[in-house]
Amino acid sequence: MNNLVIVESQAKAKKIQGFLEKSFPNDKWNVHACLGHVRDLKDDESAVDPKDWSNLKWESTSKGKKTLKEIREFAKDSTGIYLASDPDREGEAIAWHILDHLSSKKLSDGKEIYRISFNEITQSAIKQAVDNPREIDQFLVDAYLARRVLDHLIGFKVSPLLWRHVPRAKSAGRVQSPTLRIICEREDEIDAFCPEEFWPIKVDFKTEDHIFSSDLVRCNGDDLKKIPIKAEEEALNFRHEIENTKFSVSEIQEKEVSYSPKAPFRTSTLQQTASSKLFFNPERTMQVAQSLYEAGLITYMRTDGIGISTEIVNEIRNLISSEFGKDYLPESPKIYKSKAANAQEAHEPIRPTDISNKPENTNGLNQDQQNLYNLIWQRTVASQLQNSRYLRKTILIEDQDKKFQFRTSGREIIFDGFEKVLNDDEGSEESQKLPRIHQNSSLQINDVITEQKFTSPPRRFSEASLIKNMEDEGIGRPSTYANTVKNLRDRKYTFGAKSINPSDLGRILVSYLSKAYESFFIEIDFTAELEKSLDQVSSGSILWTDVLDDFFAKLLEHISKIEEFRTREVLDMLNEQIGHRAFPKNDKDVVVSSCPKCSSDISIKHGRWGFFVGCGECQWTKPVFEKSIEFETYAQLPKDLGAHPDTKEPVYADVSINGPCIWTLKEDKKIFGTPDDDED
Numbered sequence: 001m002n003n004l005v006i007v008e009s010q011a012k013a014k015k016i017q018g019f020l021e022k023s024f025p026n027d028k029w030n031v032h033a034c035l036g037h038v039r040d041l042k043d044d045e046s047a048v049d050p051k052d053w054s055n056l057k058w059e060s061t062s063k064g065k066k067t068l069k070e071i072r073e074f075a076k077d078s079t080g081i082y083l084a085s086d087p088d089r090e091g092e093a094i095a096w097h098i099l100d101h102l103s104s105k106k107l108s109d110g111k112e113i114y115r116i117s118f119n120e121i122t123q124s125a126i127k128q129a130v131d132n133p134r135e136i137d138q139f140l141v142d143a144y145l146a147r148r149v150l151d152h153l154i155g156f157k158v159s160p161l162l163w164r165h166v167p168r169a170k171s172a173g174r175v176q177s178p179t180l181r182i183i184c185e186r187e188d189e190i191d192a193f194c195p196e197e198f199w200p201i202k203v204d205f206k207t208e209d210h211i212f213s214s215d216l217v218r219c220n221g222d223d224l225k226k227i228p229i230k231a232e233e234e235a236l237n238f239r240h241e242i243e244n245t246k247f248s249v250s251e252i253q254e255k256e257v258s259y260s261p262k263a264p265f266r267t268s269t270l271q272q273t274a275s276s277k278l279f280f281n282p283e284r285t286m287q288v289a290q291s292l293y294e295a296g297l298i299t300y301m302r303t304d305g306i307g308i309s310t311e312i313v314n315e316i317r318n319l320i321s322s323e324f325g326k327d328y329l330p331e332s333p334k335i336y337k338s339k340a341a342n343a344q345e346a347h348e349p350i351r352p353t354d355i356s357n358k359p360e361n362t363n364g365l366n367q368d369q370q371n372l373y374n375l376i377w378q379r380t381v382a383s384q385l386q387n388s389r390y391l392r393k394t395i396l397i398e399d400q401d402k403k404f405q406f407r408t409s410g411r412e413i414i415f416d417g418f419e420k421v422l423n424d425d426e427g428s429e430e431s432q433k434l435p436r437i438h439q440n441s442s443l444q445i446n447d448v449i450t451e452q453k454f455t456s457p458p459r460r461f462s463e464a465s466l467i468k469n470m471e472d473e474g475i476g477r478p479s480t481y482a483n484t485v486k487n488l489r490d491r492k493y494t495f496g497a498k499s500i501n502p503s504d505l506g507r508i509l510v511s512y513l514s515k516a517y518e519s520f521f522i523e524i525d526f527t528a529e530l531e532k533s534l535d536q537v538s539s540g541s542i543l544w545t546d547v548l549d550d551f552f553a554k555l556l557e558h559i560s561k562i563e564e565f566r567t568r569e570v571l572d573m574l575n576e577q578i579g580h581r582a583f584p585k586n587d588k589d590v591v592v593s594s595c596p597k598c599s600s601d602i603s604i605k606h607g608r609w610g611f612f613v614g615c616g617e618c619q620w621t622k623p624v625f626e627k628s629i630e631f632e633t634y635a636q637l638p639k640d641l642g643a644h645p646d647t648k649e650p651v652y653a654d655v656s657i658n659g660p661c662i663w664t665l666k667e668d669k670k671i672f673g674t675p676d677d678d679e680d
Helices: 010-023 064-076 089-104 123-131 138-165 176-192 232-243 267-278 282-294 310-324 367-382 463-473 481-490 504-516 524-539 544-562 567-582 631-636
Strands: 002-007 028-033 039-041 058-060 080-083 112-115 201-206 211-219 247-259 388-399 404-415 442-450 602-607 610-615 639-643 650-656 659-664
Touching: 002 010, 002 064, 010 028, 010 123, 010 282, 028 064, 039 138, 058 064, 064 089, 080 089, 089 112, 089 138, 138 504, 138 524, 138 544, 176 463, 176 481, 176 504, 176 524, 201 232, 201 404, 211 232, 232 404, 232 442, 247 404, 247 442, 267 282, 267 367, 267 463, 267 481, 282 367, 282 463, 282 481, 310 367, 463 481, 504 544, 504 567, 504 610, 524 544, 567 602
Parallel strands: 002 028, 002 080, 080 112
Antiparallel strands: 039 058, 201 211, 201 442, 211 404, 247 388, 388 404, 602 610, 639 650, 650 659
C-alpha cells in the first residue's frame, strides 16, 4: 500500500517515517508536515452566520495554501491517508480541516482515511497508533468550532466598539480580558494597601554549648500574630523587661511529619517550575518542551492530566527498586488526581518516554533541553518514591509569671525519600539545628533583637504565578496559557515578566469592559463557566450550537446598550469606575474631584497621547494612575525655578500626563524625567 501520513511539524516527519518503515516494511510511507493550522475563518464578519452556525466560511492560511496544494498532490497517488496531527483539540481540528478540504476536492473518495494519535514519538507508540486507528472525534472538533466562533464574535462585535470607545486598545478576548482583569485587580489591591507598622521581638538564648533564636509569640496572653506590637516605645519597654527576666523551657513538642512528592508535570506546573528553577518564561519552556517531544524524549507537552498509566508506573517502580533499593519503593503505586478546574483526566502527564533514559545519558541536547529534560525526569521518578520523613521539634520558653512566651522550631531529617531525587525547596520550612535540652532547662539571654517592620502589599503576579491563577480559576486551557500572557505584553496591556504590571491602557480597558460588559465575558466566573460548557461539548454532553446561541444573545444585549455611546458617556463611565483611584487626594486622604488650581470639576479625558485626568478650564493635567504626588503639590505647579542660564527665560517645573518635566515658555519640547538630586 502507498500511504500518506500527515503530521504537524517537519521535525516529527523524518523521525516518524523511519519508525513506520521499520515497523511496516511491506508498505510505502510518505510522511508530510502540514505545519499547524491550514485553514481559518475568513477575516470578515460574514465568515460566521448566527442564523446557521454550521455555515462557516473558511480560507487557507498564508502557509496553508502551499501545504494544502502539496497534500492534494500526495493524496492523488495514495491508497491510505493517516491524519496524525497532535492528540489535543487543536490537533483534532487540523485533521478535520484537512479531511474536509480533501473531501471538497473529491480526493478522499475510494481511499481509506484513518485518524491516528500518539502521546509520544517512539517506535512502539507509532506502531500501536497505526494498528489502532479511529474516527475523527467530532465532539472535540465541535468544541474547537465553538471556541473559534466565540473568538470571532468578540473580535468583530466587540473590537470595533472598543476602538471607538478606548482608542489605542487593540482587542478584547474571551480568555485575554479576564486574565488582564486578574492582573489589574491585584494592582488595585496594591494601590489601596496601607502598610502597618509592627515590632517583632527575637531573643537569642544560650545553653552551655549552643545559641539558638526564638520568637516572642505571646505577651500578656495576647497572640502577637493577631495583635502585634505596633509602637516603638512599647517594644523597647518589653525589651527592657525581657532583658531582666529569667526564662526556662516550659514544653518540648516532638512530632514525626511526612512530606509527599508532587504529581508529575502537566503544562501549567511545568511552566511554573521551569520559571522558578530555570528562569524560563512560559513561551521558552514550551519551545524547549516541543523540541524534546519531537526528539521522542518526552510525551506530549500540552496536557492537564497527571495520572500515569499502570504499565509506565511499573517501569518507574522497577527503576526505583534497582537504583535506590526497596526502602525507597512504596508498598503500592501512588495515584494522582488533578484538582485543577476542568482537568481532562484521560490525558497523560508530561514524562520521559523511556524512564531508563537518565538525564546524564541523553546526548546531543543543548543546555536548555538538558535542563528541562532533567526537571521532567526527576519529577516523574520522584512522584513514585516514598515520602520523606522529618522529626519536627518545637520548644516553648516562658518566664515564671507566664507573661512572655517564646517559640523556636526546627526539624531533623529521618528519611530523605523522594528528596533523594528531587530536593524541592518550594515552601519548605526554614529550620535551625535545635539544641539537645530538656524541660525546665535554665536558659541565658545572649541578645534581644527588636526592629521596626511594615506589613507588605500583595505581590504582583509573575508569569508563572499568573498561569497558576488562571488554572485555579478555570480560565483558558494548557495550550493557551503561554500565548495569553505573551499577547497581553505584545498589546502593551502589561509589561514585565517576573513582576507583571498592568499599563495605564490595560487598566483603562478593564475598567471600560467591566462596566460595558458587566456579568459577561470580562467576568472571571462567567469565563470559567463557559470553559466548563465547552468541555461538556468535548464530551458530547451538550451541543456546540446551544453554547453559541446563549453567548450570542447575551452579546447582542450588551452591545445594544453601549453601541450608541458618545465619548462623553464613555468618560462618565470611566469616572464612575476609576475616579476614586484616578483623582488626587488631599492631606486627609480624601479623593478630590475639583481642580487643585482653579477648583473647577475635573474628569478623565482622552487626548493624543492617551487617557489622563484634566481640568477643562485651566488645562491642569495628571497621569490617570499617578498617586505619589500630593494634592497640595499640584496646587503649587507649575513652579517657577528661576531664569534659564543661557536664554534667561523663566524655567518651570511641572507634572504632565507623561510625568515630571521642566520647560520654558519658548521651548516646544518639555524635558521629561525626575530631576537628579543636584537639580532639585
